[in-house]
Amino acid sequence: MSKRLTLFLNTSPYSFENTYTAMRIAEAALRKGLETHLVASADGVYNFLKGQKGKGLPHAADGFTSLMEKGLKVDL
Helix, strand or coil: CCCEEEEEECCCCCCCCHHHHHHHHHHHHHHCCCEEEEEECHHHHHHHCCCCCECCECCHHHHHHHHHHCCCEEEC
16 A cells, blocks of 8 residues: 555645645655645645746746646646
């Protein structure tokens, strides 16, 4: 039985550091071989919209897309 980590994200991409913390935790979990899931709800779904722009910040959707290619499972 593999270990599983589920993250819950309900904040918008550029109002808090939560988005990038979730990305870093998910990336570390995937590197360790954990089955990794992320549930986005409320304002958290805005992290997956293309074209979201923050001042000097990377696009959240691009970061999560990269993680999904590595095995992150996402539920909106």
